[in-house]
Amino acid sequence: MSHPSSQTIDLDVVREMMSHITYADHQEGQELILFALQEINEHFGWVSLEAAEIVADHLGTTVNRVYALLTFYADFRTAPRGDNFMLVCHGMSCYVAGSMRLVQSLRDRHGVSDGETTADGALTIQVVDGCLGICDRAPLVKLNQEFHGELTVETLNDLIGRLRLATSSGGAR
């Protein structure tokens, strides 16, 4: 997630990315649709319709087909993310350690549910059911590239408060 907050997608970069994706036959081309979308999603934080069209052209398929994947797999986003991106672990260790309270607090206090962005555009959250792999620090979130563990509703709110300050003083938007 090199640019978690790219609002626009530079299609020349997408074309450049596609030029590295080569395939021997139609079958391999089909196998690479998911991969191509993952690369774009990883790079820009989301996949636009225009980017999906480039993928479809490059791999010899239709944009409908590409969109069917974008809307099925939970990792993809079809709209830009906020300035910050937070994965909220809701795996079982985190659940038994109280991640439900974090999810509820995000919804009640910050108005965001899974996949949504706060009204000020500061933060997009994604609730993950799978385990983020650091269960002994449950409950835990991954904010941009950093993990924050052993959270309570209060420490999570502090974290988000600090983030908002940093984002607004940094003048990102």
Next chain:
Amino acid sequence: MTHGHPLTLTPKLAPSLPNLTSRAEFESFREEAERQWSSYSTPDAWVVTVGLDSSSIGKGAGDVLARVREQLAGTDAVVRQASGNGANWMEPWVEIKRPGQPPIVYANIEPSDVPDLLADRLGHRAIGVIGDAPYGDIPPLQELPFFKLQKRILLRNVGVIDPESIEDAIARGAYSGYMKVLFDLSQDEVIEEVTRANLRGRGGAGFPAGIKWASGKRARARPKYVVCNSHEGEPNVYKDRRIHEGDPHRLLEGILIACVAVGADIGYNYIGGEYPLAIQRFRKAAADAERLGLIGKNVLGSGKDVGLRIRAGGGAYICGEGSALMYSIMGVRGQPRTKPPRSVEEGLWKRPTVANNSETLANIPDIVNNGGDWYASMGTGKSTGTKLVTVMGPVKRMGLVEVEMGTPFRRVIEDIWGGMKDGHTFKGVQTGGISAGPLLEQHLDVPLDFDSMAEYGGMLGSGGFVVYDDTTCAVDYARYMMAFNRYESCSKCVPCRLGNPAIIEIIDRIRLGRGSEADLALIERTSKHIIELSLCGLGQVAPMPLLGMMQKHHEEFLEHVRDGVCRCGTCPIESRVTAVAAD
């Protein structure tokens, strides 16, 4: 053959790797690698190793390694990375072999501890030495309760080798089984060993791998494929991820052996997309193996061709189901189909496909090397070998361990994981991921194997267990698991798509204190429909955790529906509260 692409997850290629063209060349490469490896343990060697995997990196192990590198720059010390060793509770750890000393492991090292650590001022943080003998008052690491009860076969190299070094792996035996399969054994002989081992699938269902491989080999259509299922989307399992992060060559070798044994042209590894480090390390392993000449046409002059492709999932749990996984590889939505035909007849691209879980395949190199009888001598009659197990929840020492099949569950929880954390009271342990019910205190003497837990409504499944304490409400926990299944349902068939939400509505009624005893019966009826009528394994087991919770914590469910009481205070019971307030 394609390994993926040089964009975000580019493996660092080792340009120094030669291209080997014969078994003899491989053997001399191995001898050189062994020489290098043994140089780490000569008496005056000075080696500092930091364990880096996705768990320890999240706790700063990467910064610890960077600090160590910085401090030791310009000295004779060798600074290296290994993967984590499964003991999450000791992360980040550093292993230091000073001249004249055995390697000593220090636990919970912060970056700021590094100067003191290297100046040997943190003796009190030493928790074990590598080897059989104690050093001063430091016991051997393997004598610690966390390690003592383990039987580390799959994990033998995990936390030991640098997972990004093919030389380390080969020095420790990687690809020796593959050599036998390429040059010494017939396909049938390999399958025979797997059959004798009675290796059962580790992906959940426990189907014998030997039988699957034999039908795969018999299938006549071409090309054929092997698919390694490394999707691991369950909310409480991370064993396959750790194999990728800790010893990717073992898994790769297993996949390559499977390809040769069943006559497959290409092996696929489908890895859960949420695990970037697992993907990165496996890609690196495959790229190095290809550069060495272990993948490709006419491998080492054996006349055998083996291809490999790596694919990453997109965050849909259902893609772990065999047929859905294959659709996902084919670039469509991953939704299961009805069977037959089974995938060994018609799988990926409608061709015969042998699909196995990563842990299953990671067992293969040792089975080939030591024989199926050796493998079958471990464990119990019907469940041979070892099992990777993770326990989560409020236990003292969380982590990934490998135990012999048949080890009593209680010993695992109490001895290896150290029992409950202070201040927490054991209530139960959820088994079988989200596919079975919990076990209670009185069931804990059950042996860990494929079949024994069924009697108590539990299941080994993929070996992920979650201990919960008395602050966890059984009703709410059951809802959490139902919600997982509802969310992850692919919506292809009606019983699963509509039945699971219907059950959640009932539980929510109960959680709000508006349920009645009739609701419990309604849950059972609806569950029966979902279980009997759903198309795939997800729906067929989706209500099991709920039914298990209802059975094991019946009183608690009754309290909710009869008395409007949630003893844990978790459920948003409102009607009675407002009723009381109104009085």
